[in-house]
Amino acid sequence: xxxxRQQELPAGPRMPSPLQTLGWWKRPTGFLxxxxxxxxxxxxxxxxxQDPFIVISDPDEIKQVFTAPPDVLHPGEGTRILEPIVGxxxxxxxxxxxxxxxxxxxxxxxxxxxxxxxxxxxxxxxREQIGSWPRGESAPIHPRMQSLTLEVILAxxxxxxxxxxxxxxxxxxxxxxxxxMNPLSLLPPARxxxxxxxxxxxxxxxxxxxxxxxxAEIRERREREDEGGSEIINSLIGATHEDGSRMSDVEIHDxxxxxxxxxxxxxxxxxxxxxxxLTRQPEVLRNLVDAIDGGDDDQYLTAVIRESLRLRPVxxxxxxxxxxxxxxxxxxxxxxxxxxxxxxxxxxHDADIYPEPYAFRPERFLDSDPGTYTWIPFGxxxxxxxxxxxxxxxxxxxxxxxxxxxxxAAGIDGPEATRRRAITATPARGGETILSGR
Ligand code: HEM
Numbered sequence: 001x002x003x004x005r006q007q008e009l010p011a012g013p014r015m016p017s018p019l020q021t022l023g024w025w026k027r028p029t030g031f032l033x034x035x036x037x038x039x040x041x042x043x044x045x046x047x048x049x050q051d052p053f054i055v056i057s058d059p060d061e062i063k064q065v066f067t068a069p070p071d072v073l074h075p076g077e078g079t080r081i082l083e084p085i086v087g088x089x090x091x092x093x094x095x096x097x098x099x100x101x102x103x104x105x106x107x108x109x110x111x112x113x114x115x116x117x118x119x120x121x122x123x124x125x126x127r128e129q130i131g132s133w134p135r136g137e138s139a140p141i142h143p144r145m146q147s148l149t150l151e152v153i154l155a156x157x158x159x160x161x162x163x164x165x166x167x168x169x170x171x172x173x174x175x176x177x178x179x180x181m182n183p184l185s186l187l188p189p190a191r192x193x194x195x196x197x198x199x200x201x202x203x204x205x206x207x208x209x210x211x212x213x214x215x216a217e218i219r220e221r222r223e224r225e226d227e228g229g230s231e232i233i234n235s236l237i238g239a240t241h242e243d244g245s246r247m248s249d250v251e252i253h254d255x256x257x258x259x260x261x262x263x264x265x266x267x268x269x270x271x272x273x274x275x276x277x278l279t280r281q282p283e284v285l286r287n288l289v290d291a292i293d294g295g296d297d298d299q300y301l302t303a304v305i306r307e308s309l310r311l312r313p314v315x316x317x318x319x320x321x322x323x324x325x326x327x328x329x330x331x332x333x334x335x336x337x338x339x340x341x342x343x344x345x346x347x348x349h350d351a352d353i354y355p356e357p358y359a360f361r362p363e364r365f366l367d368s369d370p371g372t373y374t375w376i377p378f379g380x381x382x383x384x385x386x387x388x389x390x391x392x393x394x395x396x397x398x399x400x401x402x403x404x405x406x407x408x409a410a411g412i413d414g415p416e417a418t419r420r421r422a423i424t425a426t427p428a429r430g431g432e433t434i435l436s437g438r
Contacts, residue, residue: 059373
């Protein structure tokens with residue numbers, strides 16, 4: 001019998017797609033929790049004007065998705081909207097061979113030795129910034145963390161701390177990154193008003209200025225043949241393709257922009273949420289401060305960071321993987337065009353895996369390391385976040401420095417809800433915190 005190939009997708013909410021889109025954006029964690037209660041560990045979400053998303057949260061299915069061959073699932077396709085900012089060679093946008101080629105060039109910048117080399121700089125930045133934060137008043141910690149992580153990623157990428165060179169770069173990049181936080185401003189020009197300057201013209205101007213500064217940095221390093229130091233730009237300048245050729249200026253530019261975009265807002269938000277949780281959990285906070293004061297903090301501090309990434313993953317899902325060739329996951333064959341979404345939020349709040357999943361209990365990670373397919377705040381497989389160690393190192397340094405020098409308290413009563421800000425899930429009030437001297 002001839003039949004049209006109508007794909008049977010897992011059940012999911014039946015409300016109209018504009019309403020699903022609203023729930024997805026406005027109440028992201030509640031929406032995911034409700035869908036799982038109703039439809040189980042995998043379900044189909046239909047967002048306006050997009051092919052269906054299959055949300056999965058069973059660790060075996062997550063493993064199948066993370067380890068699928070590169071020509072079967074394409075995570076790069078979902079991130080195209082960032083292309084005007086990061087450029088076409090960005091590892092975020094590529095798939096298959098081209099992705100692996102760029103990833104191999106970027107990864108050495110994050111090896112252990114280089115991370116060690118960056119530690120003194122991160123500590124110095126954290127100390128300076130935290131020292132300058134006002135004491136004794138309630139204020140959202142998120143914007144402070146944003147300027148801290150921006151300073152850290154700039155110093156890590158370019159290795160510069162001196163104002164004359166850093167200031168123009170920081171100003172220009174801050175404006176560029178603002179466009180990344182407001183992706184609507186990056187819609188193709190035809191979709192925007194034909195009159196007036198509009199955000200696109202402003203964006204092009206800011207980008208031209210930023211590119212000029214970044215290319216000048218690259219050129220200057222090449223001229224100095226400066227490949228020493230731990231900064232990421234030097235690692236890229238020294239990196240070679242498999243045929244022995246060097247990365248082009250454009251490739252280096254695109255990966256540097258990628259690291260600046262991917263590495264700054266995520267880490268700031270995760271730090272803000274960590275403080276939001278710590279200030280609501282006096283016994284955890286006390287244990288952490290004791291560990292830091294005793295100079296014996298590695299184990300407990302690491303557990304706090306892992307638990308924060310479990311309980312409040314700032315990216316609720318790994319990058320959506322677009323199906324390019326039929327693939328069977330958990331007994332269902334998915335046809336091309338649907339997107340498979342491994343949900344960090346759901347698997348990390350699964351009571352079968354984490355007893356009392358909504359409690360903040362770092363002790364969970366004192367005796368056991370997080371599982372590859374049950375703890376996925378950094379995604380997984382060949383797309384796993386290249387900055388995962390960097391982010392955790394930075395979080396450890398910032399928390400240590402903050403708790404060594406200040407007392408922290410919640411600025412408002414009760415927990416802060418989770419709200420979406422561009423693509424990240426952030427504390428609704430920005431993590432209202434009161435700092436006082438110790
Ligand atoms: C707490 C902070 C961070 C979180 C929660 C986070 C999370 C993630 C997630 C979920 C992905 C997608 C992985 C997947 O779909 O399998 C990703 C990719 C990526 N992240 Fe991070 N990230 C953080 C910090 C950083 C930092 C500091 C950097 C760079 C300095 C960075 C650079 C990247 C890059 C380049 C990718 C793309 C990797 C690829 O496509 O091959 N991230 N990150």
